[in-house]
Amino acid sequence: xxxxxxxxxxxxxxxxxxxxxxxxxxxxxxxxxxxxxxxxxxxxxxxxxxxxxxxxxxxxxxxxxxxxxxxxxxxxxxxxxxxxxxxxxxxxxxxxxxxxxxxxxxxxxxxxxxxxxxxxxxxxxxxxxxxxxxxxxxxxxxxxxxxxxxxxxxxxxxxxxxxxxxxxxxxxxxxxxxxxxxxxxxxxxxxxxxxxxxxxxxxxxxxxxxxxxxxxxxxxxxxxxxxxxxxxxxxxxxxxxxxxxxxxxxxxxxxxxxxxxxxxxxxxxxxxxxxxxxxxxxxxxxxxxxxxxxxxxxxxxxxxxxxxxxxxxxxxxxxxxxxxxxxxxxxxxxxxxxxxxxxxxxxxxxxxxxxxxxxxxxxxxxxxxxxxxxxxxxxx
Amino acid sequence: xxxxxxxxxxxxxxxxxxxxxxxxxxxxxxxxxxxxxxxxxxxxxxxxxxxxxxxxxxxxxxxxxxxxxxxxxxxxxxxxxxxxxxxxxxxxxxxxxxxxxxxxxxxxxxxxxxxxxxxxxxxxxxxxxxxxxxxxxxxxxxxxxxxxxxxxxxxxxxxxxxxxxxxxxxxxxxxxxxxxxxxxxxxxxxxxxxxxxxxxxxxxxxxxxxxxxxxxxxxxxxxxxxxxxxxxxxxxxxxxxxxxxxxxxxxxxxxxxxxxxxxxxxxxxxxxxxxxxxxxxxxxxxxxxxxxxxxxxxxxxxxxxxxxxxxxxxxxxxxxxxxxxxxxxxxxxxxxxxxx
Numbered sequence: 001x002x003x004x005x006x007x008x009x010x011x012x013x014x015x016x017x018x019x020x021x022x023x024x025x026x027x028x029x030x031x032x033x034x035x036x037x038x039x040x041x042x043x044x045x046x047x048x049x050x051x052x053x054x055x056x057x058x059x060x061x062x063x064x065x066x067x068x069x070x071x072x073x074x075x076x077x078x079x080x081x082x083x084x085x086x087x088x089x090x091x092x093x094x095x096x097x098x099x100x101x102x103x104x105x106x107x108x109x110x111x112x113x114x115x116x117x118x119x120x121x122x123x124x125x126x127x128x129x130x131x132x133x134x135x136x137x138x139x140x141x142x143x144x145x146x147x148x149x150x151x152x153x154x155x156x157x158x159x160x161x162x163x164x165x166x167x168x169x170x171x172x173x174x175x176x177x178x179x180x181x182x183x184x185x186x187x188x189x190x191x192x193x194x195x196x197x198x199x200x201x202x203x204x205x206x207x208x209x210x211x212x213x214x215x216x217x218x219x220x221x222x223x224x225x226x227x228x229x230x231x232x233x234x235x236x237x238x239x240x241x242x243x244x245x246x247x248x249x250x251x252x253x254x255x256x257x258x259x260x261x262x263x264x265x266x267x268x269x270x271x272x273x274x275x276x277x278x279x280x281x282x283x284x285x286x287x288x289x290x291x292x293x294x295x296x297x298x299x300x301x302x303x304x305x306x307x308x309x310x311x312x313x314x315x316x317x318x319x320x321x322x323x324x325x326x327x328x329x330x331x332x333x334x335x336x337x338x339x340x341x342x343x344x345x346x347x348x349x350x351x352x353x354x355x356x357x358x359x360x361x362x363x364x365x366x367x368x369x370x371x372x373x374x375x376x377x378x379x380x
Numbered sequence: 381x382x383x384x385x386x387x388x389x390x391x392x393x394x395x396x397x398x399x400x401x402x403x404x405x406x407x408x409x410x411x412x413x414x415x416x417x418x419x420x421x422x423x424x425x426x427x428x429x430x431x432x433x434x435x436x437x438x439x440x441x442x443x444x445x446x447x448x449x450x451x452x453x454x455x456x457x458x459x460x461x462x463x464x465x466x467x468x469x470x471x472x473x474x475x476x477x478x479x480x481x482x483x484x485x486x487x488x489x490x491x492x493x494x495x496x497x498x499x500x501x502x503x504x505x506x507x508x509x510x511x512x513x514x515x516x517x518x519x520x521x522x523x524x525x526x527x528x529x530x531x532x533x534x535x536x537x538x539x540x541x542x543x544x545x546x547x548x549x550x551x552x553x554x555x556x557x558x559x560x561x562x563x564x565x566x567x568x569x570x571x572x573x574x575x576x577x578x579x580x581x582x583x584x585x586x587x588x589x590x591x592x593x594x595x596x597x598x599x600x601x602x603x604x605x606x607x608x609x610x611x612x613x614x615x616x617x618x619x620x621x622x623x624x625x626x627x628x629x630x631x632x633x634x635x636x637x638x639x640x641x642x643x644x645x646x647x648x649x650x651x652x653x654x655x656x657x658x659x660x661x662x663x664x665x666x667x668x669x670x671x672x673x674x675x676x677x678x679x680x681x682x683x684x685x686x687x688x689x690x691x692x693x694x695x696x697x698x699x700x701x702x703x704x705x706x707x708x709x710x711x712x713x714x715x716x717x718x719x720x
Contacts, residue, residue, distance in 0.1 A: 030401020030544055031595075059546075062594060120561055216562050257402065260700055261433065292662035297653070305651035318647020320625045321663040324670055327698070334699055358672035360593040 007343050010282035010350035012375045015251050016045040019151065023141065024281075025245070027157045028255035029265035033286040035063055036361060036370060037255050037354075038156035039091070043067075043364065044371035045152050046081060046089035053090040053149075055140060056156040057133060066361050067091050074098050076144075082364060090150065099136045099143075100126040103237075107230035116230070121223040133158045135238070142241040167242065167276050251281035256342075258288050258335035263342040270346050282350035284374065285339060289331050290355050299333075302326035392584045394516040394577060395539045395614065398548040398602060399588030400595040404619040406433035407701050407709065408588045408694060409541040412617075414710035415718060417457030421536030424515050426462045428508040429543060434461050439702065445469070447515070460535075462511065469507040473570075503561070506554040506571045512540045513577035545587070545602035552578055552585070553609050584614030589684070591618060591677035600687055615718055616689050618681070620696040624674050626667070634671035639664055692716045 015021050026038045035058040042054035053076050056063065064072045067079045067089075074095030081089055104122075105113050116122050125132060137157060144153050244250065252273050256266035266283060273280045297305075306322035309315040343349060354373040361367055395416075397409040406427070413425040424447060427434050432442045438450060443461060445468035451459040516538040519531035543551050558571040577583060585606045589599040603613045624631060633639050641657075641664030648656045648663075684691055695712055697705040 030546075032402060060594060060597070062597070124561060215564070219561070259402075261406075261436070262402065264436070292665050294655075294658035294662040297659060301653075305648070305653055308651050309647055315647030315650055317626070317630055318644045318651070320630075321644055321667050322648075322651070324625050324666055325663055328666055330698060358669040359676050 008350040010352035012352055015281055017048060020249055021251055022249040023153050025155045025252045026255050027269050029262045032255050032257040032262045034255045035156045037284055038154050040367045040370035042089055042154040043367050046087040047085045049086035050152040051088045051150050052152040054154045055092050057094045057158045066363055066367055094137050094140055096133050096136045097126045099140050104230055107233040112226050115226045119223040120219050138241045246277055250279050252278050253281050253284055255284045257286050258338055263338055267342050267345055284352045286354045287356040288335050288353045289328055291332050299326040299329040392582050393537055394583040396542045396585045398542045398545050400598040401544045403588045403590050403595050405588050406437055406541050408617045409539050410437055411706055411709035411713055413459050413539040415713040416537045417453055417459050420456040422458045424460045424535045424538045426464055426512045426540045428464050464508050464511040466504045466507045469511050505551050506558050506574055509554055510574050512538055513574045545598045549605045579610055581612055584612050586614040586617060588617045588619055590620055591680045596680045596683055603687055613689055616684055616691045617694055619694045621693040622696040631671045631674050634667050635675045692718050
């Protein structure tokens with residue numbers, strides 16, 4: 001990605017320095033360094049004067065430790081920043097069940113809330129992974145935003161394609177809870193809407209009963225009727241958060257690594273965000289292998305030179321260094337080819353690249369160097 | 381699980397492949413399926429996350445949710461692939477056990493599938509794991525796996541490209557998820573049967589990792605979690621292993637920063653290259669990061685050895701994994717005795 005023909009550079013500092021930017025959402029496939037990117041962005045913003053909070057779904061202790069904390073939990077904890085930082089930083093981990101419990105307690109009277117919290121369906125829903133985590137991440141985001149305690153919220157989304165499922169949350173909850181299934185389950189058998197749906201459904205009801213036991217239907221019915229009372233508030237909140245995300249104060253950052261799978265997922269996220277009119281700031285490609293500035297030697301030249309040296313024992317080290325260089329040149333060419341291909345479908349999308357580190361990030365200094373790389377120029 | 385139901389012997393029949401995101405689960409699972417089929421057997425490779433990762437790896441268009449024979453090996457081995465899908469599995473299950481073709485479709489219209497994915501993720505997981513366990517138990521000429529125990533197994537082995545380590549415990553421990561919801565009935569007994577297969581000694585959970593700290597930590601945590609659930613951990617697949625290009629002494633010197641490129645100058649000059657000082661400086665930087673990386677790999681490998689599971693290397697493939705490279709990876713697995 002040379003300066004002449006390459007993509008626009010993602011200006012990370014312009015985003016985090018702009019006081020109008022209130023939310024940064026990082027999304028992408030698993031294992032691309034999303035959590036590290038989120039933490040590095042939060043740290044850089046804090047050191048440049050923002051009051052930032054980073055919310056992650058990753059329970060990795062290493063992240064907590066690299067922030068100088070023992071562990072992360074559902075409460076924002078202050079991150080001890082080195083001297084010279086102009087702002088503040090907090091970090092927290094999403095506690096899915098607690099967040100969900102709080103929503104229920106806020107929207108239902110104590111009696112209803114207890115009914116819901118004790119229902120086995122609620123227990124599965126609030127601890128199960130698919131969908132709930134994404135939705136609760138957005139709920140927490142809404143809470144943090146309303147609290148007004150921070151002027152920048154950095155969100156690290158769950159590592160799956162469903163990370164953007166929260167965009168569907170208002171619709172999906174609506175479809176489910178207003179849907180025919182609920183009408184069908186909440187109505188006594190053989191009455192009302194149930195009959196309107198036509199013949200054959202009596203069979204369905206009895207089959208569901210047979211499949212999972214009558215108790216299942218009872219549990220589900222009582223869950224649905226109790227949940228129904230909190231549902232209005234629930235959906236309203238989901239819609240609010242959805243609109244908040246569409247505002248210009250939000251910046252979505254898609255994170256990828258330079259491999260086929262991660263870039264395909266990045267492409268998917270990019271399309272998905274565009275389809276929902278979400279403000280996409282750009283693409284971060286982590287773990288790239290830029291070539292050193294000096295000594296532009298092609299892979300073939302390096303291989304040939306290594307070959308020439310391999311006859312004698314004297315220059316084994318130089319021959320190995322040349323082979324290593326040839327490998328790096330080919331790797332970089334592949335990375336640029338893959339990124340170029342991914343970007344061809346999204347012309348004009350700004351990109352920031354972060355070079356692979358030889359070792360893992362262990363501390364604030366390591367995170368800061370990632371932040372510096374994020375804000376730095378795209379290299380050869 | 382009785383011998384009659386899941387076969388005699390000690391060789392694993394169901395291989396579940398997990399690992400941290402980005403470590404190459406799909407590649408490892410596919411290579412393992414090829415290695416298992418190399419002796420002429422029939423192997424099923426199951427994908428459960430709807431990513432179409434296997435199709436992508438094999439350079440094929442998206443696969444339907446049904447078992448398809450995709451690879452025929454020279455030795456007579458066959459690899460079938462199933463892109464499992466919870467909705468298709470549910471409908472198939474209803475049709476198979478209850479003859480509910482039409483009513484099943486009615487359930488879809490009613491939003492039962494939304495329900496299964498939104499409110500009861502445990503049901504979704506049991507449907508997906510159920511596809512793999514049913515295939516592993518299936519006997520020749522029988523779709524239900526309830527046929528005579530004397531009939532040969534339909535598949536010699538089943539390999540599942542499973543969800544990542546962060547989700548693998550709840551995903552495989554379907555019983556506890558379902559037990560709270562369906563206390564009785566066929567769904568419950570289906571879940572019990574699935575769990576029997578998953579807990580069997582002939583089901584192994586393999587972990588894919590890279591020689592980096594976080595994937596290795598997740599691998600160790602994952603093994604502890606799986607064993608804590610009473611399941612059996614198999615091998616650790618170390619993916620993208622590269623041979624070091626330098627000797628131990630040179631690596632140590634370079635990693636300590638005691639290598640400024642001067643040592644390269646005579647060699648680069650002898651090779652007749654231009655701008656030797658500039659080139660030496662550039663290359664020495666690459667050598668240093670290579671050495672640091674090699675040090676990290678050595679440390680994480682020692683860390684992995686302490687886990688006490690067999691560690692199997694999958695070589696790094698330059699230029700990305702595609703068909704010929706998959707065969708090389710499968711050979712590497714065979715050589716290291718993974719499929720014995």
